[in-house]
Amino acid sequence: MKIKANNNCEAPDIAISVITYNHEKYIVDTIEGIIMQESKYSFKVFITDDNSTDNTAKICEEYVKKYPLLIDFEVNQTNLGSLDNWFYNLTKCYNSGAPLIAICEGDDYWIDKSKLHHQITHLNKNPSTSLTFHRSELMLDGIPLETSGLLCINANQYFSGKDIIEKWTIPTASVVFRRKVLETYLPRKNNNKYIYGDIILFLSATEHGKLFYMNRTMSVYRRHGTGITQVQSSPEFYERVYQHRDAISRDFGGKFSFLRKTELADCYFSISLLFIKQLKFKGIKYLFKAILYKPSVLITYISNKIMLL
Structure with missing residues (x-):
């Protein structure tokens, strides 16, 4: 019908x-x-x-x-x-x-x-x-x-x-x-x-x-592939993603507060790498924030790079 x-x-x-x-x-x-x-x-x-x-x-x-x-x-x-x-x-x-x-x-x-x-x-x-x-x-x-x-x-x-x-x-x-x-x-x-x-x-x-x-x-x-890589490779993009995930972690009665220790750390780390590549001091700030929330984030990144050698 x-x-x-x-x-x-x-x-x-x-x-x-x-x-x-x-x-x-x-x-x-x-x-x-x-x-x-x-x-x-x-x-x-x-x-x-x-x-x-x-x-x-x-x-x-x-x-x-x-x-x-x-x-x-x-x-x-x-x-x-x-x-x-x-x-x-x-x-x-x-x-x-x-x-x-x-x-x-x-x-x-x-x-x-x-x-x-x-x-x-x-x-x-x-x-x-x-x-x-x-x-x-x-x-x-x-x-x-x-x-x-x-x-x-x-x-x-x-x-x-x-x-x-x-x-x-x-x-x-x-x-x-x-x-x-x-x-x-x-x-x-x-x-x-x-x-x-x-x-x-x-x-x-x-x-x-x-x-x-x-x-x-x-x-x-x-x-659609046009523009995706360019947009997602900017520090500003990851900063917005951080704010988005942080808002989720604070909303919904705190049900998703685990984001502040896991995904937020990964987001901080991505931002830090982009700023460091641009030789900006903000990269160090975000790196320390990432390690604070997830101490293993830097070790995991280095290990993955070594495995690719």
Whole structure:
């Protein structure tokens, strides 16, 4: 059965958040992956274009003409930036009143027609589950990559917030979660230390229930190589990552305070190496901070370098 568009004033069974910016090469795959869904549940798609400079908006408008009851489309008058646009669109999904919310960003896409049906059915049958996610294919500039972390677990199982932090993260296009998660998540947009919206969403979900992983490949997660190395090789990037992780360690009632002794130490060490290479004194300061939190960090680094000789 084809999934139903929400065509009246009642809240849909599920709201789908799609944010996009200069995704003219990918947005068709995103929208087609949504409209092909087959289920008995009604849904509404909320697409917000962040003032793209390509043909993304024009493509979306063509789909609105074909599916006016299915798609709510808006173009921001100015570019908000990906994180602000992310929060803005999720707020629209929350305000729709839909009890469940899914995400598929404008360069990712779904490949299983029964994806939503499987996840909605699980949530309806398991009230203690706050969020479901699943296996995803990973592509870099159109080339399939070997997956790692939570992308390739081979069994259905539940995960904790600590699991999510330690084993990387969840593919955003794979999630379906309860509306109530946004009640504690959306206020966190005011914390300017956070630089990644998705991991904070997933950790917020742990405040409302369990996270369930489905061992079924139902989406494609795209990565784009342009600029990644350059951005992540700057001290400023690692300083922002430190602030982000530090904010996590202090938030959530201290549940993830272990970050201050483990991942924060690694972040300090990465910053120190970059500053030392630039012959900046700040590198020594960060090195001492790293050793303070994790005394073995320098020995581990030297050992790894020796093994490569």
